Amino acid sequence: MRNILLFIVKYGPFFLFLFFQITCFWLITSYNEKQKSIFINSSNLFSGYINEQSNKVSSFFSLDEENEALRKENAKLLQEILNIRVERSSNQVDTFADKYSIIPSKICAKSLDLRNNHLTLCKGEKDGIKKGMGVIGPNGVLGLVNQTSQNYSSVLSILHSQSRISVSLANQNHHGYLIWDTGDPQYATLHAIRKYAQLNIGDTIVTSGYSTIFPKGIAVGSIADFKIEPGGEMFLTKIKLFEDFNVANEAYVINSIFKTEVDSLTIENE
Amino acid sequence: MNSTLVHHIVRFFIFLLLQVIVLNRIDLNFGSFNYAHIFIYAVPIFLLPLNTPRPLTICLGFFSGLFIDFFFDSPGIHASALTATAFVRKYILQLLEPIEGYKVDGAINFKNMRMPWLLGYVALLLLFHFSWYFSVEAFSFVYFKEILLRIISSFIVSYILIFLILIIYNPKH
Numbered sequence: 001m002r003n004i005l006l007f008i009v010k011y012g013p014f015f016l017f018l019f020f021q022i023t024c025f026w027l028i029t030s031y032n033e034k035q036k037s038i039f040i041n042s043s044n045l046f047s048g049y050i051n052e053q054s055n056k057v058s059s060f061f062s063l064d065e066e067n068e069a070l071r072k073e074n075a076k077l078l079q080e081i082l083n084i085r086v087e088r089s090s091n092q093v094d095t096f097a098d099k100y101s102i103i104p105s106k107i108c109a110k111s112l113d114l115r116n117n118h119l120t121l122c123k124g125e126k127d128g129i130k131k132g133m134g135v136i137g138p139n140g141v142l143g144l145v146n147q148t149s150q151n152y153s154s155v156l157s158i159l160h161s162q163s164r165i166s167v168s169l170a171n172q173n174h175h176g177y178l179i180w181d182t183g184d185p186q187y188a189t190l191h192a193i194r195k196y197a198q199l200n201i202g203d204t205i206v207t208s209g210y211s212t213i214f215p216k217g218i219a220v221g222s223i224a225d226f227k228i229e230p231g232g233e234m235f236l237t238k239i240k241l242f243e244d245f246n247v248a249n250e251a252y253v254i255n256s257i258f259k260t261e262v263d264s265l266t267i268e269n270e
Numbered sequence: 271m272n273s274t275l276v277h278h279i280v281r282f283f284i285f286l287l288l289q290v291i292v293l294n295r296i297d298l299n300f301g302s303f304n305y306a307h308i309f310i311y312a313v314p315i316f317l318l319p320l321n322t323p324r325p326l327t328i329c330l331g332f333f334s335g336l337f338i339d340f341f342f343d344s345p346g347i348h349a350s351a352l353t354a355t356a357f358v359r360k361y362i363l364q365l366l367e368p369i370e371g372y373k374v375d376g377a378i379n380f381k382n383m384r385m386p387w388l389l390g391y392v393a394l395l396l397l398f399h400f401s402w403y404f405s406v407e408a409f410s411f412v413y414f415k416e417i418l419l420r421i422i423s424s425f426i427v428s429y430i431l432i433f434l435i436l437i438i439y440n441p442k443h
Contacts, residue, residue: 012324012325013324013325013327013328013357013360014357016325016328016329017328017353017354017356017357020328020329020331020332020349020350020353021350021353021354023332023346023349024332024346024347024349024350024353024406025346025350026346027339027345027346027349028344028345028346028347028350028406028409031345031346032344032345032346032347034409035347035406035407035409038409038410039409042410
């Protein structure tokens, strides 16, 4: 107690000074228009800055949820686009509402540098993913589901020696198939385009829609280089893939409603 | 002692009234150059005896500043500056203390103090006072150049006037 008193006596003038300065500050900021407005403005700037920073931090922690919401929204939009496209190309009023539905998912794991690459999605049978469904990313085709478990599914990526996707030129009716034999995750090879097709560097390659896996017209890549197969009738075309597998993070699994129906027909025919 | 006290009180009132009645009406505008202001109301604080208790000095600074503020219609600005000036007075005195120390009776006037000491003492305090005042008045260092211009021009004008007054009036206490 005595020490506290001594302290106050010793630094009394300073506390008095502080007290008067605070009083003055209060007087200045409440009764002088100019200083008041400066004070309010700068305190707004300050508090605004603090708010912004704290928002940044909190939004960082909610990024996952936000991404999930955006993914769902994207899937919904994508589904609508695909179905509209189908309706337009079939040129008839469809009594069935949707031909394709989309299941959004995050990519949990992926490989790029192997001879046979796979992706793992964070969703599985529980969310409706089945073997044989097509998988696309925001920019283009990713691959095919080849194994599923309760919560995860494995995707045979385009970058797999066994993958074979039916594609066509976006502006012409020439079909071929895309395989990955370049060893470079950015490029694949397009086979079986007839040599009388008009190829230009930069032309877009899209899915053909002949298989039930992918709807017609999903972008795959663009022509980077082409030459005629030695002694053959076909072009050998190098394709630059649109989807960058290095950064791919989002996947949309395409569920074709009529797939089982079409598949059973095919099997019967065989 | 009693006459000293009365003397100081009267001095406070004379300087404060001189400031608000006469000097507030003097307009030192030269065309667009309106940065010079005359403020002499801090002088009674400068001239308080050396042995004045510090809390008293600070209180006097605050209340005479507030008094000036009522006439300038700027509550708190002059009070803030004069409180700060009263607070640093002791440090300036310590800074300027002669080797042989101050005289015991402690009045600050031409008799006790040499002229260069008084010039330096008033200059330091006045400069501090003006720096504080114009900074608080602008309330933002965005106007740094303008603040500096105001400090310097006001200081020169006020400093000359204060010394004219001190020489004419030649305080005994």
